[in-house]
Amino acid sequence: MTEPDNPLLRARETAEADAENAQARNRLWWERLPMTYADWESDDRLPAGPEELKRIEDHLFAASPFLRGRFDFTRFRGQRVLDIGCGTGVLSCRFAKDGADVTAMDLTATAVALARRNAQAQGLAVETVQGDAENMAFSPDHFDFVFSWGVLHHTSDTGQAFKEVRRVLKPGGGGLIMVYHRHSVVYYVHGLYWLLAKGKIFSGHTLRTVQDFYTDGYYHRYLTGGEITGLLRDAGLTTRKITVTQYEKKILPWIPSWLDEFLKARFGMCLIAEFEKPAE
C-alpha cells in the first residue's frame, strides 16, 4: 500500500498498524508528529536547541491573545501545578518561571524529553513525567491547579481524563482545560471545504470523519460549551467560566478586524473551561 501524501493521514496509518489499544494509537500519532508548531509537512520538526525552543515559546504567546493577556500565570506562585499534555513544555516553563511548583506530563517520550530539555536550558525546576491523563500515577488531592492546553480532545476517553483530573486535584483546587470548539468557523469552514471542494462527501465522509484530513491527533473531538460543562459535571467538577477564543491569525483573511474579533469570541476554535473541585 502506498503512503498517503497527507502527513496527518500517514501518522494515522502508523498508529493503526502498530498500536495494541485505543490509547496507543493516540500516543503513536503524537510520537510521529510531536507538537512543535512546525509545519506538519516538514521533515525536520524537532527543535534543535534552546534557541528553537525559545522561538516556539515566543510563537505560542504571540499567537494566543488568551495566553498572553487574559490568563494570569503569576497567581500560582508556590502552588502545585500539573500541566497535562505538556508538549515542548513551553507552558509548564512559564508557570515555573512565575514561581509555581510544576509537574509537566505527556503521553509521549518525545514530548517529555523536549519539556525536560526546555526546563533545563532555562534553569527551571520542572518535574517531567511520561503518563496518561486517563490513568495518572499521582496520589489523590495532590495538585492545587490542573492545566491542559489543547490535549484532552485528543485522548481516547475525554470523560475518563476529567475524572482523573478531579481525583488528583485538592478539594477547592481549580483548573483550566482548552479543547477544540465545535460551534466554530474552523470546524464548519474546513469541514465543508474538505467535504465539498475536495469531494470527500462522495467517499462517504461526514463533517466529523473528514476532520482526519485537517485536524491534528489520532482522536480529535470538537466539543460545545454545553458538552464540556456536562463532562466536567459528570466528573464531579464545577465549571466557573467558559471562554471562546482563537489564535491571532484572522479567521477569514478578507474580513475587517472588528468582525474577526466578534467571530472569534463566539465561534473561535478554542473552547476554554475554567473549573473547580468542590471543597469537601
Ligand SMILES: C[S@@+](CC[C@H](N)C(=O)[O-])C[C@H]1O[C@@H](n2cnc3c(N)ncnc32)[C@H](O)[C@@H]1O
Ligand atoms: C496539541 S499538543 C499540545 C501540547 C502543549 N499543551 C502545547 O500547547 O503546546 C497535544 C499533546 O497532548 C499529548 N497527549 C495526548 N493525549 C494525552 C494523554 N492522554 N495524556 C497525556 N498527554 C496526552 C500529546 O502527546 C501532545 O504532546
